[in-house]
Amino acid sequence: MEKANLHPEVRASITRTPRIPFSNRKLFWLNRTLYNLGAKSRLPENVETRYELFRGVQVLSLLPENRKYDGAILWMYGGGHWAGRPEHLYGIAGRAAHELGVPVLIPRYRLAPEHPFPADLEDCFRVWQWLQSFGTAKEIDRDKIIIAGNSAGGGLAAALVQKALDEGEGKPLAQCLFYPMLDDRTAVNTELNSVNHFIWNNQANYEAWKAYLAPYEPGARALPPYAAPGRRTDLSGLPPAWIGMCELDLFFAEYESYAQRLSSYGVACETYVADRVPHAFEVFKPNADIAKRFVSSSLYFMAASFAGTAFGEAIEQEYQAPQR
Numbered sequence: 001m002e003k004a005n006l007h008p009e010v011r012a013s014i015t016r017t018p019r020i021p022f023s024n025r026k027l028f029w030l031n032r033t034l035y036n037l038g039a040k041s042r043l044p045e046n047v048e049t050r051y052e053l054f055r056g057v058q059v060l061s062l063l064p065e066n067r068k069y070d071g072a073i074l075w076m077y078g079g080g081h082w083a084g085r086p087e088h089l090y091g092i093a094g095r096a097a098h099e100l101g102v103p104v105l106i107p108r109y110r111l112a113p114e115h116p117f118p119a120d121l122e123d124c125f126r127v128w129q130w131l132q133s134f135g136t137a138k139e140i141d142r143d144k145i146i147i148a149g150n151s152a153g154g155g156l157a158a159a160l161v162q163k164a165l166d167e168g169e170g171k172p173l174a175q176c177l178f179y180p181m182l183d184d185r186t187a188v189n190t191e192l193n194s195v196n197h198f199i200w201n202n203q204a205n206y207e208a209w210k211a212y213l214a215p216y217e218p219g220a221r222a223l224p225p226y227a228a229p230g231r232r233t234d235l236s237g238l239p240p241a242w243i244g245m246c247e248l249d250l251f252f253a254e255y256e257s258y259a260q261r262l263s264s265y266g267v268a269c270e271t272y273v274a275d276r277v278p279h280a281f282e283v284f285k286p287n288a289d290i291a292k293r294f295v296s297s298s299l300y301f302m303a304a305s306f307a308g309t310a311f312g313e314a315i316e317q318e319y320q321a322p323q324r
Contacts, residue, residue: 001196001248002196003015005248005276006276006277006278007274007275007276007281009290009291010281010284013285013288014199014278014285017284020038022080022208023203023206028082028113032082032083035083035084036079036084040088040090041088041092041094041286043062044095045098046098047063047065048062048065054107054126055127055129057107057108057123057124058107058108059107059127060105060106061104062090062093062103062104062105062106063097064098064100064101064102064103067139068100068102068306069100069144069306070140070141070144071102071145071146072104072105072135072140072146073093073096073097073100073103073147073302074105074107074131074147074148075089075105075106075147075157076107076124076147076148076150076153076160078149078151078181080152080181080204081209081211082208083111084153086108089104091283092150092295093148095299096298096302100299100302102306103140107123110123112211113214116213117213117226117227118224120156121159121160121163124160125169128145128147128169128170131145132169142170144306145170145172146173146174146302146305147161147172147175148175148176148298148302149180150280152208154179154180155180157176157177157180158230159227159229161175161239162226162232163225163226174241174242174301174305175238175239175241177242177243177255178298179244179246179279180229180255182229182230182251183228184213184219184220184223184228184231185218185231186205186250186254187209187219195250197250197278199278199279199280199281200278200279202250205250212227213227230254230258235262235267238267240269240270241262241267241269242269242271242298243255243271244271244294244298245274246277246278247275248277248278249277249279251279274290274291274293277290282295
């Protein structure tokens with residue numbers, strides 16, 4: 001793809017951002033450091049931060065000044081399963097905490113290659129179990145917890161939703177997936193290797209899945225359950241979903257298919273497609289109108305879920321964003 005394909009609101013920011021050589025395995029430690037230094041955002045005012053341990057897993061809690069609902073959001077950060085920090089979600093998750101009036105909990109899960117699958121899912125599941133058992137101590141209704149995630153965190157969120165359902169450990173109120181990394185089989189489609197997807201290309205995708213799935217290989221005939229949540233065949237019984245899509249994203253076909261299959265299994269699934277933008281575009285230009293609309297769609301969905309209102313029905317009345 002050429003830069004002319006990019007939406008004009010984000011074109012300059014995307015093309016001027018230095019590229020981290022994710023596909024070079026020899027530079028792994030440097031790449032992780034660069035990513036963790038660069039992928040940061042500002043915490044909104046009136047949101048308190050607190051670090052806590054839930055069943056041995058460190059959790060960053062973003063707490064609103066004023067509570068509106070007795071639910072919560074369990075949110076997973078991105079980074080290809082091998083990088084990332086909870087603080088990277090300060091901007092979007094902090095905004096959700098402030099505007100929706102609910103606590104947002106972000107587990108610091110273990111990362112590949114030191115800790116391949118299922119380490120990260122185990123960490124997040126322990127936090128989920130804690131919330132199901134003791135959430136009332138924090139005035140959280142265990143039946144009103146939304147699971148959310150971005151990129152690899154979106155894939156992890158989808159896997160956590162599936163595992164919670166299968167294990168009988170409660171059912172999330174909803175799932176909110178931002179351009180999720182769902183299916184390792186994309187990584188072995190070599191026809192995609194020559195395509196410039198701007199932020200995350202298929203060579204990097206292959207290295208990320210290889211590190212995450214070890215000792216399995218990307219594209220293997222069979223994988224353990226939840227390792228690649230897009231491979232799940234039976235999607236019945238899963239909670240309502242919102243999936244944020246980026247038209248120029250390498251993962252677009254993965255999550256478009258997942259959304260279609262959710263709907264075919266009777267799961268309510270709302271989608272929002274941001275035209276002519278690559279993966280995680282809103283991180284690079286958060287004040288662009290196209291980025292604001294993208295994030296606002298997810299907040300409308302979560303507000304409707306907490307309020308028990310169908311998405312699109314009187315959302316403007318239910319979702320009243322506080323002054324920032």
